[in-house]
Amino acid sequence: MSTTGSRLNxxxxxxTGGASGIGAATARLFTQHGARVLLADMRDEAxxxxxxxxxxxxxxxxxxxxxxxxxxxxxxxxxxxxxxIDCIFNNAxxxxxxxxxxxxSEEDFAITLDVLVKGVFFGMxxxxxxxxxxxxxxxxxxxxxxxxxxxxxxxIYSAAKAAVVALxxxxxxxxxxxxxxxxxxxxxxxxxPLAVGRGFSDQVVARFKDAxxxxxxxxxxxxxxxxxxxxxxxASDESTxxxxxxxxxxxxxxxxxxxxxxxxxxxxxxxxxxxxxPGR
Ligand SMILES: NC(=O)c1ccc[n+]([C@@H]2O[C@H](COP(=O)([O-])OP(=O)(O)OC[C@H]3O[C@@H](n4cnc5c(N)ncnc54)[C@H](O)[C@@H]3O)[C@@H](O)[C@H]2O)c1
Numbered sequence: 001m002s003t004t005g006s007r008l009n010x011x012x013x014x015x016t017g018g019a020s021g022i023g024a025a026t027a028r029l030f031t032q033h034g035a036r037v038l039l040a041d042m043r044d045e046a047x048x049x050x051x052x053x054x055x056x057x058x059x060x061x062x063x064x065x066x067x068x069x070x071x072x073x074x075x076x077x078x079x080x081x082x083x084x085i086d087c088i089f090n091n092a093x094x095x096x097x098x099x100x101x102x103x104x105s106e107e108d109f110a111i112t113l114d115v116l117v118k119g120v121f122f123g124m125x126x127x128x129x130x131x132x133x134x135x136x137x138x139x140x141x142x143x144x145x146x147x148x149x150x151x152x153x154x155x156i157y158s159a160a161k162a163a164v165v166a167l168x169x170x171x172x173x174x175x176x177x178x179x180x181x182x183x184x185x186x187x188x189x190x191x192x193p194l195a196v197g198r199g200f201s202d203q204v205v206a207r208f209k210d211a212x213x214x215x216x217x218x219x220x221x222x223x224x225x226x227x228x229x230x231x232x233x234x235a236s237d238e239s240t241x242x243x244x245x246x247x248x249x250x251x252x253x254x255x256x257x258x259x260x261x262x263x264x265x266x267x268x269x270x271x272x273x274x275x276x277x278p279g280r
Contacts, residue, residue, distance in 0.1 A: 003229075007236045009034035012082040014074060016040045016065050016123055017092030019047035021192030022142065025224030026089060026231045031057040033232060038078040040071070041092065065092045065119030066111075068126075075126040085130045087235040090123035091142040095194065097156040109156050116160035117167070124171055124182065132178040139175070139182040140234050141168050142227075145250050147186060152253075161186075165246045172244030181243035185230050188250025189215060190222040217252030226251075 013030050017023035018039030024046075027037045031054050040063035041047045051060035061077050063070040078085055096112030097104050120141050131137025146153035147161035165184055172182040189195060191209050200208070213221045230249050233239050248254060259267075 003029070004032040005034075007033040007232060007238070008086075011035045011086040011235065012038075012078055012084050013087040013089060013235060014038045014040060014078050014085060014123070014127065015089045015091060016063065016071075016074075016119065017142075018089075019043040019050060019060075021194055022187065022190060022224045022227045023089070023091045024050055026091070026228040027054065027058060029225065029228040029232050030087075030235065033236075035087075035235070036082050038074060038081070040065070040074040063092075065090075065122060066114040068122050071119070071122040072126045075123075075130065079130055084134060085127055085137065086134075087138045087140065088123050088127040089140045089142070089231055089235070090120040091140075092119055093142060093194065095157060096154060096160065098154050101155060104156065112156040113160050113163075116157065117163045120164050120167065124167075128175065128180070131175070131180040135179050137175075137178075137180040138235050138239070139168075139171065139180065140231050141182070141184040143168070143184040143186045143246060145186050145188050145248060145254050147246070148248070149254050152188075168246070169244045176243060181234075181240070183234050183239075183243060183245050183247060185227055185234070186246050186248045186250070187227050188222055188248075188253040190224060190227060192224055215253065216250075217255060217258065220251070222249070222251055 008030055013035050015023050015027050015037055018027050019041035027039055030037050036057045039047050039051055039058060039060045042064055044062055047060040051058040059081060061074045063074045065071055093116055097108035124139050141164050143164040144161040146158040147165045168182050168184040175182055189212050196205055196208050209221045213219055226249055230247055
């Protein structure tokens, strides 16, 4: 599905969580469209390997997004290397605290919010001065459909992603004065190591993807490139009038149940008639 072109020619992007899944797919697509990307991630090996694959257009920095100094250094490194920052994609994430409410520890609560909310906050905070000086920039944060609907992810993850949506809107209002936009993407089920798991055989992954596809109104699994293409549009000059929005990319997963799939008793209650204006 990936494309090549010039939609990001001359632009510089920082991508957190850039060593895997959605972040890695976005880094590939951005460079195919002329951008230079700084990959910021905790996975040294995967991050360095991807940077090597992408050549001069990419650089890897080891970053823990919960450490403010790490994030500040990554932003500074991108500006030092390429002289500007047009986009920061605050995308690093994990599943966070699992399990029932009454078994969730304060420690697990804290680390989940640290990675998913504080990490996004640090990215926006440190990119902001550069973008304000330029009087342009696109901040993109990865939220989730779990921010919008119950049942897609664990409690604290869902709360954290809802916080990302609210934070994005609030920041968008402040930054608009400097022509800096802030949007988030709410992915549905996307076949990345986060959703599928790491270290499984290709066969197990394929079975899992089939099962995921069955859950989507659009009868295929969501791929990291589906999110990368939304990020490409948000990073490009095609979306310069779009800010403060939560863009849902989920194959229709949050739309509810199709009318013709409602139980028969529900469909039967409604008479099959068409409203006609009087006299017709
Ligand atoms: N896969 C899905 O179904 C799905 C759905 C909705 C939202 N998301 C979100 O998409 C984003 C990307 O996830 P993915 O699915 O590509 O998963 P992934 O596991 O493939 O990639 C996540 C990356 O984030 C990095 N990361 C985690 N904690 C970090 C930290 N503290 N500092 C720096 N890097 C860190 C990981 O090392 C990894 O490379 C996450 O924010 C996730 O919550 C994913």
